[in-house]
Each structure stands twice: as C-alpha cells, then as structure tokens.
Amino acid sequence: MIAGIDFGTSLVKAAWRNNEKFKFSSTANTNLEEIVKELNNDRITKVNIVGVGYSNNYEKYFKDFEINIQKKDLIIQEKKIQVAGLKKLMQYNGEDLTNFILVSIGTGTSYSLRSHGFTIPVPLGNSLSGGFLEGIGKHLGIDNYQEMSEMATKGKPLNIYVKERLPNLEGTIMGEYVISHFAKANKDSSKEDVLATSIDIISSTTVKDLALLSHSSKLFKWTNNIVYIGSPVTNFPSLKESLENYSAMLNKKTYFPNNGEFSLAIGAHYM
Numbered sequence: 001m002i003a004g005i006d007f008g009t010s011l012v013k014a015a016w017r018n019n020e021k022f023k024f025s026s027t028a029n030t031n032l033e034e035i036v037k038e039l040n041n042d043r044i045t046k047v048n049i050v051g052v053g054y055s056n057n058y059e060k061y062f063k064d065f066e067i068n069i070q071k072k073d074l075i076i077q078e079k080k081i082q083v084a085g086l087k088k089l090m091q092y093n094g095e096d097l098t099n100f101i102l103v104s105i106g107t108g109t110s111y112s113l114r115s116h117g118f119t120i121p122v123p124l125g126n127s128l129s130g131g132f133l134e135g136i137g138k139h140l141g142i143d144n145y146q147e148m149s150e151m152a153t154k155g156k157p158l159n160i161y162v163k164e165r166l167p168n169l170e171g172t173i174m175g176e177y178v179i180s181h182f183a184k185a186n187k188d189s190s191k192e193d194v195l196a197t198s199i200d201i202i203s204s205t206t207v208k209d210l211a212l213l214s215h216s217s218k219l220f221k222w223t224n225n226i227v228y229i230g231s232p233v234t235n236f237p238s239l240k241e242s243l244e245n246y247s248a249m250l251n252k253k254t255y256f257p258n259n260g261e262f263s264l265a266i267g268a269h270y271m
Contacts, residue, residue, distance in 0.1 A: 005265060007049060008053050012035065013262050016042065046066040047065045048271045080112075081271060098116070105229070106232070108129045115223060124209070148195060156196055160180045160183040163175030176245075199238050204242075226247055226254050228255070
C-alpha cells in the first residue's frame with residue numbers, strides 16, 4: 001500500500017487509497033504525527049515524497065516506511081506530477097479535461113499547461129498568493145484561516161476601479177478593471193476590507209499573469225479551461241468567486257475540483 005506525500009512550503013498533504021477510495025489528510029487540519037498514524041492504521045508501507053519543503057528532519061516520522069523521494073528537477077517534475085495527479089482526481093470525481101491551464105495557489109502560485117497530451121510547466125509564478133494572505137492576516141492579528149475567510153467575505157475591496165473614473169464604462173468588463181489596489185485605504189479601514197482587498201490582489205494578479213501568457217503563447221490563448229487548486233482556494237470562498245469573475249474577463253471556463261489541493265500528493269501516489 002502506497003501513499004503520496006506533498007511537502008509544501010507551509011503545509012504537508014497526503015493522499016492514499018483504501019478500498020478503492022481516496023483518503024486525504026493535511027497539516028491544515030491536523031499534525032504530521034496524526035497523519036503518520038492514519039497511514040499506519042491503513043497499512044501503508046511505502047511513501048512517495050515530493051515537494052520543496054521536505055528535509056532530512058522529517059525522516060524520523062517515516063522510519064517504519066519504505067521511502068521514495070523525487071530528487072531530480074524538483075520544480076519541473078513537481079508540476080508534471082501535479083498535473084498527472086489532477087487528471088487522476090478529476091477522473092475520480094467524474095470529470096475529465098484534455099486541455100487546460102492549471103493554476104496552483106499555495107504559499108506561492110504556479111502555472112502549468114496541459115495540451116494535447118503534453119504537460120508544459122511555466123517558468124514563472126506569482127508571489128502574491130497564500131503566503132501573502134497569511135502574512136496580511138497575521139499582521140492584523142488573525143491566525144485562524146476560518147476567521148480570516150469569514151472576515152474577507154464580509155469586506156469590500158479598497159480599490160479604485162476604471163468605472164469610478166469613467167462612469168460611462170459602468171456595467172462593462174473594462175469598467176471592472178482595477179486602477180489601484182488599496183487606494184481607498186486609510187488608518188480607519190476595517191480588517192474585513194483589508195482582507196477583501198488582499199483576496200482581490202491575489203485573484204487579479206493571477207488572472208493578469210494568465211492574460212500575459214495568453215498574449216504571448218497561442219497554446220495558452222487557445223486553451224479555454226482553467227483549473228484552480230490549492231488550500232487558499234478551498235478555504236476562501238471569496239477567492240474562488242473573485243477568480244471566477246476575473247477569469248470571465250478572459251472568456252475562460254473555470255473549474256474548482258473537490259480536494260484539488262491534494263493533486264500533487266495524488267500524483268506522488270502514482271509516481
């Protein structure tokens with residue numbers, strides 16, 4: 001019995017199969033010791049490990065397992081393994097896409113393209129991502145993701161939009177473009193509005209990256225499907241909604257698969 005384990009920059013996620021069903025566990029909800037206990041209880045004997053967050057300090061947790069570690073071309077291979085895991089997950093969920101852009105939003109954001117049977121890792125990412133959001137939350141004195149999520153949903157982005165300077169563009173896509181994030185902020189701005197603005201920054205800069213990729217590559221331009229995964233996407237409904245809205249400006253169709261944040265761990269399971 002095999003488990004795939006994704007050691008990310010902030011979280012550790014595991015995926016394995018038991019009675020033909022996927023099981024998942026993450027340090028977002030428990031600690032690594034409990035994850036290892038779950039693996040032992042389900043008679044896992046081998047772990048395939050991927051991710052830039054793994055170090056020899058973790059060996060003590062897996063002394064009772066056969067360990068297989070992805071060591072070569074870590075970033076490129078990680079993206080390919082993640083895409084393979086996503087395809088397995090979507091098939092498991094009853095969905096299947098041939099061509100898509102994968103946007104993985106974790107501590108940072110990465111991009112990959114799946115086109116006509118080939119996976120093309122994109123050598124750029126976005127630092128305005130989950131780590132940025134977590135840092136903003138901590139600065140505001142909030143450590144709990146659930147609390148941050150609820151507050152962000154109640155807030156309103158402190159942005160200046162094109163429609164506010166050009167009223168004739170009200171109700172148009174162009175009118176919804178952001179001139180400046182946080183331009184309306186002041187010393188009395190609420191935590192809810194600051195978090196809502198941070199969410200908007202993540203989604204708008206992510207989709208801006210996709211627009212630039214579409215402009216520079218016909219493969220990206222002709223690919224109509226965007227799959228968004230990652231713990232921030234799962235935990236922040238307002239981020240999902242914002243990504244949907246901005247993606248619509250590119251005339252792209254969005255997908256948010258259940259348990260998408262475990263795609264890399266699933267890919268490692270089959271490694």
